[in-house]
Amino acid sequence: MIRKKSWFPVLYMFCVTAFFSSIVIGFTRFTNERVEANQMLAFEKAVLTVLPGLYEDKLSRMELHRKFTESVDEPDAFSGGAYTLKQGGKIIAYALPISGRGFWAPIRGLIGIKADGRTITGIAFYEQNETPGLGAEIAKDSFRNQFRGKEISDSGKPINIRRPGSILSKSDVHAVTGATQTSNRVENIINTALKKWRTEVTKNTETAE
Amino acid sequence: MNGSRTDSRKLIVEGLWHNNPIFRQVLGICSTLAVTNLVLNTVVMCVALIFTLSLSACTVSILRTLTPRNIRMMVETLIIAFYVIIVDVLLKAYWPEMSGNLGPYVGLIITNCIVMGRCEAYGNSNPPVRALMDGLFNALGYSFVLLIIATFREILGMGTFLGISMPYFGGPRWDKWIIMVMPPGAFFMLGIVTWVFRSIEIRMENKNK
Numbered sequence: 001m002i003r004k005k006s007w008f009p010v011l012y013m014f015c016v017t018a019f020f021s022s023i024v025i026g027f028t029r030f031t032n033e034r035v036e037a038n039q040m041l042a043f044e045k046a047v048l049t050v051l052p053g054l055y056e057d058k059l060s061r062m063e064l065h066r067k068f069t070e071s072v073d074e075p076d077a078f079s080g081g082a083y084t085l086k087q088g089g090k091i092i093a094y095a096l097p098i099s100g101r102g103f104w105a106p107i108r109g110l111i112g113i114k115a116d117g118r119t120i121t122g123i124a125f126y127e128q129n130e131t132p133g134l135g136a137e138i139a140k141d142s143f144r145n146q147f148r149g150k151e152i153s154d155s156g157k158p159i160n161i162r163r164p165g166s167i168l169s170k171s172d173v174h175a176v177t178g179a180t181q182t183s184n185r186v187e188n189i190i191n192t193a194l195k196k197w198r199t200e201v202t203k204n205t206e207t208a209e
Numbered sequence: 210m211n212g213s214r215t216d217s218r219k220l221i222v223e224g225l226w227h228n229n230p231i232f233r234q235v236l237g238i239c240s241t242l243a244v245t246n247l248v249l250n251t252v253v254m255c256v257a258l259i260f261t262l263s264l265s266a267c268t269v270s271i272l273r274t275l276t277p278r279n280i281r282m283m284v285e286t287l288i289i290a291f292y293v294i295i296v297d298v299l300l301k302a303y304w305p306e307m308s309g310n311l312g313p314y315v316g317l318i319i320t321n322c323i324v325m326g327r328c329e330a331y332g333n334s335n336p337p338v339r340a341l342m343d344g345l346f347n348a349l350g351y352s353f354v355l356l357i358i359a360t361f362r363e364i365l366g367m368g369t370f371l372g373i374s375m376p377y378f379g380g381p382r383w384d385k386w387i388i389m390v391m392p393p394g395a396f397f398m399l400g401i402v403t404w405v406f407r408s409i410e411i412r413m414e415n416k417n418k
Contacts, residue, residue: 003275003277008277009277009279009280012275012276012277012280012284013280013283013284016272016284016287017287020287020288020291023291024291024294024295027295027298028294028298031298031299031301031302034302034303035298035301035302035305038301038302038305039305042305104312105312127309129309129312131246131390131391132246132247132250132310132390133246133247133363133366133367133390134387134390134391177387178387178390
């Protein structure tokens with residue numbers, strides 16, 4: 001009988017593996033496009049939310065994508081790595097990608113800045129894995145809305161994330177209660193990106209002039 | 210007929226109570242601690258486990274007469290991984306936000322001792338339908354304990370239930386217990402739940418004597 005042969009386990013394992021793997025491979029292929037589209041949409045949605053006057057609730061996936069391709073321009077030589085929103089050929093706002101280490105996993109997001117290079121129009125995170133209920137609050141409106149209208153400070157840190165309850169100046173926001181680590185890291189991520197962006201953009205405008 | 214009915218009754222009682230995976234077998238603690246800080250995350254995790262556990266126990270049982278004994282663990286792991294990957298891919302494709310929330314924990318169902326334990330202890334030596342039942346009720350036993358823990362953690366730690374603000378706990382008079390949302394909170398809750406359920410069990414046994 002075949003089952004008594006010494007090579008039977010090898011053959012059996014091979015067949016079982018081949019069978020289950022092919023189903024999984026087929027299934028992943030089938031959903032792959034959708035998975036990739038989800039990641040892209042999460043990013044595009046974040047870009048739209050930080051730029052002024054673009055994002056509306058209840059946009060379908062297709063509408064969201066169309067809006068992104070229609071109104072947002074890819075980073076070019078003068079934008080310092082930021083996506084731009086233009087009106088009549090003139091930049092009216094930037095969406096600067098920011099990323100860095102979070103408390104548990106990498107945090108990736110965008111920060112929107114007006115053409116003046118100072119006023120913040122919004123912030124969004126499309127990838128983060130902070131503690132639910134604590135650090136993950138950075139992705140919620142209550143934290144994000146604080147940034148709108150704040151101004152990047154010229155001296156010291158561009159943006160300060162201060163302890164909850166402290167008095168704020170025009171470039172300060174409150175940290176998330178109980179998530180000091182996440183707040184510190186977010187502050188760091190934002191400031192590193194802003195400082196780098198600022199030097200690049202001023203360099204570019206100087207050479208352009 | 211009568212015999213099979215008492216059999217399934219026994220399976221139900223064993224899985225949900227006398228042999229409960231969490232407070233009797235003390236298996237699958239890793240995921241218990243990790244995903245119970247929000248009720249919604251827990252519900253999805255439980256559904257994923259119910260799916261994986263019942264189907265893999267059933268599949269192991271279907272193949273049990275064919276599988277050579279010396280490689281059965283390999284085959285079991287393969288089958289479990291197969292179902293877990295399916296769940297993971299489904300979440301990534303159709304519910305990306307939840308997939309992000311659960312992070313690596315869906316993938317880690319593969320190493321959840323409950324699944325391997327039931328496949329080894331029951332699926333390996335019983336017909337498919339009973340293996341399916343056993344897997345299902347063990348998974349339900351796991352789920353109800355997890356949901357109890359998650360309910361307490363979310364209400365005490367965040368003042369919400371399924372994201373909806375609760376009276377009193379959501380208000381300013383309740384100082385949110387941040388520790389409940391953090392991993393240590395899960396340890397305390399798990400300890401208390403195990404203590405309560407075991408005490409009830411001992412009391413019931415004494416009464417029956």
